[in-house]
Amino acid sequence: MRYPVILIRSAVTLGACALVVNLAAAQSVSPARLLVLLRDASALAIVDPVGGKVLGQVPTAKDPHEVTVSSDGKLAFVGSPTGGISVIDIVARKELRRLDIGPGSEPHDVRMAGGKLYFTAEGYKMIGRYDPAANKMDWLLGTGQDSTHMLVLTKDMNTIFTANRLSNSVSLIEGVASGPPKWKSTAIAVPGKMPEGIDLSPDGREVWTATRGDGGVSIIDVLSRKVVHTMNLHMKDANRLKFTPDGRLVLISDPEGGALVVVDAATRKEVRRVKLAPEAILMSPDGARAYVGLRRDHSVAVVDLKTFEVTSRFSTGPGSGPGCMAWAETR
Secondary structure, eight states: OOOOOOEEEOOSOOOOOOEEOOOOGGGSSSSOOEEEEETTTTEEEEEETTTTEEEEEEEOSSSOOEEEEOTTSSEEEEEETTTEEEEEETTTTEEEEEEEOOTTOOEEEEEEETTEEEEEEGGGTEEEEEETTTTEEEEEEEOOSTTEEEEEEOTTSOEEEEEEGGGTEEEEEEOTTTOTTSOEEEEEEOSSSSEEEEEEOTTSSEEEEEETTTTEEEEEETTTTEEEEEEEOOOSOOOEEEEOTTSSEEEEEETTTTEEEEEETTTTEEEEEESOOOSEEEEOTTSSEEEEEETTTTEEEEEETTTOOEEEEEEOOTTOOBOOOEEOOOO
């Protein structure tokens, strides 16, 4: 394939989602921080997750979508389809540089693993990897599938799965640790329409993807590389899907249907439908709570994963539109 020209430049704006980062304990009662992407306000809110207090905001590029964080919790990497990928100093609350993937590249998902940043470029039908230490891209790979949107990596960082929305497929990419030309890409067709939300079970055996176009879920057996089960959950707009850390439950956001759908991963049966309109889901590291971004209500709800009750809710401000979330800690 023909690789795009990659430019790295500094910038003063950024795109960001939501994640928790430990900063100076003096800043709050809690040493943790919840960073909340404000999609409508094009800003990143830094929140004390215990009190739900917004401690500050950082301007971002227009409509940022996804975020990940370095293993030491000091840097955030943010994907924006219109603004490239921002590298953010979380403690200083400023953008350090902007990775320009190229015109029409539409970078979206970002995942940090093994000190490297993995990302999708939907417009180029591509995934790539950036080395922050060297400040350079070290490989790019075309998926050959339309609208490569979200990705997830195995724990050994040798396999990537991508949800390809307009090809109705999931790509399985092996040999990632070795790099080109040893990798191998396999497209697995899913029966549902527009797979988007995707996650790998904690035991690494199954990939679940929510099919946004028909309100269902397709389950892929990693060993056989086949879809082994599908569910029609009658969702209107299933855009994100997440396993709980123990692998027992799967949570799916359905903002148009006004529901947080909870599925038992073993029985593959729906167990609860919480009346919320979530755009994104974040599990606490201990698996006790789910943080749910409510874009329309400009707030974040906290759901107890034992009772499925909303235990608290905090506002991110009028016109903010909170989006996706993720956890991290300063080390």
